[in-house]
Amino acid sequence: MKLLLKIEELAQLLLALFVFTYLPYAWWVLPATFLLPDLSMLGYVAGPRVGAVCYNLAHHKALALAVGVAGWVLGLPLLVLAGTVLLGHSAFDRLLGYGLKHTTGFHDTHLGQVGAKHVGTHSTH
Numbered sequence: 001m002k003l004l005l006k007i008e009e010l011a012q013l014l015l016a017l018f019v020f021t022y023l024p025y026a027w028w029v030l031p032a033t034f035l036l037p038d039l040s041m042l043g044y045v046a047g048p049r050v051g052a053v054c055y056n057l058a059h060h061k062a063l064a065l066a067v068g069v070a071g072w073v074l075g076l077p078l079l080v081l082a083g084t085v086l087l088g089h090s091a092f093d094r095l096l097g098y099g100l101k102h103t104t105g106f107h108d109t110h111l112g113q114v115g116a117k118h119v120g121t122h123s124t125h
Contacts, residue, residue: 009095012061016088019068023077023084030085037089044106052101059090059100 020030043054057063068083070076093099099111107113 006095009091012091013088013095016084016091019080019084020088023081025077025081029081030088033081033085034089034092037086041106048105049103051106052103055106056100058086059093061087061090064090 017030037058040054040058041051044051064083064086066083067086068080071079071081071083094111097111098114099109102108102110
């Protein structure tokens with residue numbers, strides 16, 4: 001099942017890349033904007049609850065699709081770009097195992113714990 005989910009995330013990332021090729025922007029715009037959704041981590045300055053809300057909002061694929069479709073319907077390529085970046089970035093994160101955050105802390109996600117080993121935890125490998 002894990003492989004199937006990774007293939008699904010890869011397909012979404014490739015879709016975002018495909019959509020980008022039809023936008024009126026230079027190739028460098030995508031890598032230049034790709035990490036912008038991670039600015040949402042600044043919400044963690046206000047604590048884990050606010051941080052999780054900010055992070056999850058910026059990494060929610062429904063928001064990415066809504067922004068992208070709104071841009072398409074309204075004829076606003078900048079909104080399509082924003083939706084494309086949000087979708088591609090979120091799919092890439094999930095492909096790497098970084099999921100939506102729980103309010104208990106940055107390392108606790110809907111896909112399990114991520115990041116550095118926590119104090120008091122021991123590896124079973």
